[in-house]
Amino acid sequence: xxxxxxxxxxxxxxxxxxxxxxxxxxxxxxxxxxxxxxxxxxxxxxxxxxxxxxxxxxxxxxxxxxxxxxxxxxxxxxxxxxxxxxxxxxxxxxxxxxxxxxxxxxxxxxxxxxxxxxxxxxxxxxxxxxxxxxxxxxxxxxxxxxxxxxxxxxxxxxxxxxxxxxxxxxxxxxxxxxxxxxxxxxxxxxxxxxxxxxxxxxxxxxxxxxxxxxxxxxxxxxxxxxxxxxxxxxxxxxxxxxxxxxxxxxxxxxxxxxxxxxxxxxxxxxxxxxxxxxxxxxxxxxxxxxxxxxxxxxxxxxxxxxxxxxxxxxxxxxxxxxxxxxxxxxxxxxxxxxxxxxxxxxxxxxxxxxxxxxxxxxxxxxxxxxxxxxxxxxxxxxxxxx
Amino acid sequence: xxxxxxxxxxxxxxxxxxxxxxxxxxxxxxxxxxxxxxxxxxxxxxxxxxxxxxxxxxxxxxxxxxxxxxxxxxxxxxxxxxxxxxxxxxxxxxxxxxxxxxxxxxxxxxxxxxxxxxxxxxxxxxxxxxxxxxxxxxxxxxxxxxxxxxxxxxxxxxxxxxxxxxxxxxxxxxxxxxxxxxxxxxxxxxxxxxxxxxxxxxxxxxxxxxxxxxxxxxxxxxxxxxxxxxxxxxxxxxxxxxxxxxxxxxxxxxxxxxxxxxxxxxxxxxxxxxxxxxxxxxxxxxxxxxxxxxxxxxxxxxxxxxxxxxxxxxxxxxxxxxxxxxxxxxxxxxxxxxxxxxxxxxxxxxxxxxxxxxxxxxxxxxxxxxxxxxxxxxxxxxxxxx
Numbered sequence: 171x172x173x174x175x176x177x178x179x180x181x182x183x184x185x186x187x188x189x190x191x192x193x194x195x196x197x198x199x200x201x202x203x204x205x206x207x208x209x210x211x212x213x214x215x216x217x218x219x220x221x222x223x224x225x226x227x228x229x230x231x232x233x234x235x236x237x238x239x240x241x242x243x244x245x246x247x248x249x250x251x252x253x254x255x256x257x258x259x260x261x262x263x264x265x266x267x268x269x270x271x272x273x274x275x276x277x278x279x280x281x282x283x284x285x286x287x288x289x290x291x292x293x294x295x296x297x298x299x300x301x302x303x304x305x306x307x308x309x310x311x312x313x314x315x316x317x318x319x320x321x322x323x324x325x326x327x328x329x330x331x332x333x334x335x336x337x338x339x340x341x342x343x344x345x346x347x348x349x350x351x352x353x354x355x356x357x358x359x360x361x362x363x364x365x366x367x368x369x370x371x372x373x374x375x376x377x378x379x380x381x382x383x384x385x386x387x388x389x390x391x392x393x394x395x396x397x398x399x400x401x402x403x404x405x406x407x408x409x410x411x412x413x414x415x416x417x418x419x420x421x422x423x424x425x426x427x428x429x430x431x432x433x434x435x436x437x438x439x440x441x442x443x444x445x446x447x448x449x450x451x452x453x454x455x456x457x458x459x460x461x462x463x464x465x466x467x468x469x470x471x472x473x474x475x476x477x478x479x480x481x482x483x484x485x486x487x488x489x490x491x492x493x494x495x496x497x498x499x500x501x502x503x504x505x506x507x508x509x510x511x512x513x514x515x516x517x518x519x520x521x522x523x524x525x526x527x528x529x530x531x532x533x534x535x536x537x538x539x540x541x542x543x544x545x546x547x548x549x550x551x552x553x554x555x556x
Numbered sequence: 557x558x559x560x561x562x563x564x565x566x567x568x569x570x571x572x573x574x575x576x577x578x579x580x581x582x583x584x585x586x587x588x589x590x591x592x593x594x595x596x597x598x599x600x601x602x603x604x605x606x607x608x609x610x611x612x613x614x615x616x617x618x619x620x621x622x623x624x625x626x627x628x629x630x631x632x633x634x635x636x637x638x639x640x641x642x643x644x645x646x647x648x649x650x651x652x653x654x655x656x657x658x659x660x661x662x663x664x665x666x667x668x669x670x671x672x673x674x675x676x677x678x679x680x681x682x683x684x685x686x687x688x689x690x691x692x693x694x695x696x697x698x699x700x701x702x703x704x705x706x707x708x709x710x711x712x713x714x715x716x717x718x719x720x721x722x723x724x725x726x727x728x729x730x731x732x733x734x735x736x737x738x739x740x741x742x743x744x745x746x747x748x749x750x751x752x753x754x755x756x757x758x759x760x761x762x763x764x765x766x767x768x769x770x771x772x773x774x775x776x777x778x779x780x781x782x783x784x785x786x787x788x789x790x791x792x793x794x795x796x797x798x799x800x801x802x803x804x805x806x807x808x809x810x811x812x813x814x815x816x817x818x819x820x821x822x823x824x825x826x827x828x829x830x831x832x833x834x835x836x837x838x839x840x841x842x843x844x845x846x847x848x849x850x851x852x853x854x855x856x857x858x859x860x861x862x863x864x865x866x867x868x869x870x871x872x873x874x875x876x877x878x879x880x881x882x883x884x885x886x887x888x889x890x891x892x893x894x895x896x897x898x899x900x901x902x903x904x905x906x907x908x909x910x911x912x913x914x915x916x917x918x919x920x921x922x923x924x925x926x927x928x929x930x931x932x933x934x935x936x937x938x939x940x941x942x
Contacts, residue, residue, distance in 0.1 A: 218708055223916045226716065228711065229711035265802075268775075268826060323619060330612065353651045389806075417650055418807055423777070439658035439661075440658050440661050474664050474665075533611075
């Protein structure tokens with residue numbers, strides 16, 4: 171690894187570690203071109219203008235992005251670490267994303283790989299209110315993985331969805347979430363659906379003496395998100411699902427702050443994660459903005475993430491990071507019952523297993539299939555995985 | 557071009573053109589695999605579950621995505637057209653994006669290329685309130701391109717930004733916008749900055765008898781966006797800038813609906829447009845959600861879009877599309893004075909030319925440089941471009 175002083179010797183004397191974000195990018199470039207490309211990236215993600223035209227020394231020294239290190243990954247790919255001023259972010263989740271990757275997301279040769287935050291930034295955002303321990307307590311489910319499934323297809327009326335939910339509950343699943351396609355459509359209005367599903371689940375929970383969480387999918391602008399949370403509360407719910415990249419991360423963060431008693435499940439919709447490294451976007455950033463559990467497309471399902479990427483993502487979601495509570499990783503996207511042992515061997519007990527379509531495919535045997543899924547999870551012997 | 561009936565003969569008799577969105581994707585696949593891949597894509601973007609497990613015929617026939625056509629682009633790349641039910645979108649901009657590309661944005665082999673909307677969906681969203689004609693009227697600027705520049709670098713205090721704005725105004729520029737990095741930072745709070753810049757511009761406008769629009773960059777959640785719009789109004793402003801992919805498209809759409817008198821400039825930040833075709837995202841969708849002018853990275857600047865892509869984007873922004881007003885294309889991202897004639901020959905008069913850094917690089921000659929930019933635009937002879 172070699173170090174580069176990005177834009178002149180005036181930076182050398184400045185060290186403001188605590189107020190700097192360190193952002194890691196993966197950049198495709200010829201070795202001869204990487205230094206200049208790294209400096210251009212640092213400028214693009216900070217002042218976005220010719221540095222030579224900046225008169226103000228506090229801007230030149232404190233605000234202009236600084237290339238901290240360049241290290242080769244292979245002959246045409248480099249890891250570039252850039253320091254950005256924490257002061258430019260404030261406490262705005264959208265502004266953080268914009269500073270990390272706003273304009274550079276438009277460049278074909280760059281992937282946003284990782285970020286290290288100063289403690290005050292991490293603390294200001296705050297992360298999950300409940301996280302792994304909180305969700306376990308709500309479900310009285312300790313020492314084993316949690317089970318989760320999805321209500322779908324969209325197009326079904328509230329009554330049909332409630333009937334599905336009831337069967338999943340009879341099967342003993344911990345968490346029932348909406349498919350992210352369920353919004354506030356005319357054929358299945360949010361309020362009506364949520365009331366019907368919640369009632370069906372509560373009936374089974376009371377009768378069978380079980381804890382079940384239902385996470386309805388929120389949609390729309392911040393006003394509608396608030397109305398929907400109020401509606402979920404009215405139905406006795408304590409968990410919701412959000413898609414931060416669709417709703418706007420700042421709105422999700424506000425919703426989290428306003429509802430400290432509500433647990434939040436994050437959906438990866440519109441994550442376009444080929445351009446933002448999945449462990450960063452789904453693992454770290456969604457956690458930072460307050461998701462108690464983050465859904466991601468698992469290896470070997472319908473999406474192309476490698477096992478290594480998924481493990482890294484799970485580590486990012488639940489590993490130690492500043493003082494933020496750990497979030498549950500939720501591997502999903504085409505998971506099946508047959509994979510439960512492998513999934514649990516891979517992820518250990520601090521995981522929510524989400525199987526949707528493969529359970530629904532059982533049709534009339536839905537309760538039995540759900541019971542089998544639940545039994546596999548509850549009966550799994552963990553091999554001392556982390 | 558050949559046609560594929562995606563998931564069974566029961567679809568053949570169904571034609572619901574008016575209620576279907578037709579979405580075009582570019583999919584990398586082997587010829588032998590494309591039909592199955594197209595069906596999987598249609599399912600992923602609609603019901604996201606095994607179609608065989610769907611009992612309800614209204615869902616199977618009306619909601620499941622339908623492969624309408626597959627046509628080869630080259631031997632391993634196909635254009636796939638999929639029909640999606642308009643009823644799943646409602647009037648929610650976020651849900652529209654989610655239906656178009658929510659989960660599939662996570663797939664490496666797919667690019668979202670285009671969408672055709674039924675008239676009622678286009679009308680419900682509504683597009684720009686002002687568009688090209690409205691902005692021209694505000695500026696009393698007809699038959700020529702508009703000029704625009706950017707306040708930066710971030711890190712400057714309000715007074716320094718106001719001083720820059722004053723010089724741009726003295727130089728005769730039509731629109732001064734914030735750099736998208738200017739948010740609500742402690743060193744330059746939004747309210748203070750906007751008041752200072754607006755006052756400086758109004759002084760020059762009054763003294764020189766000019767029209768100048770200032771578009772401050774909005775940030776944060778919907779509450780903060782509203783506070784910032786109110787603050788801009790208080791300063792006498794009639795234009796704002798938003799980054800829809802950062803703020804959440806539904807919030808931007810709400811802001812547009814609530815402020816029919818405010819013109820809106822859209823910034824491409826976080827557009828990650830390598831995965832969503834730029835003409836669709838910046839040209840059509842940002843216009844659909846109400847942007848009166850859309851900024852995009854122009855060919856030959858700091859970003860890699862081809863001239864062809866940029867022209868297509870400009871056509872999408874200002875060409876006839878349903879009953880929506882045309883939006884101004886704003887080619888940007890490293891433009892220089894020397895390119896003005898070429899830009900105007902390329903885009904014609906219905907364009908806003910945005911030059912930021914290259915003007916700022918003039919330092920003490922900023923007013924003169926701005927005047928020269930303005931003179932080139934005002935004096936250009938248009939060669940009958942569209």
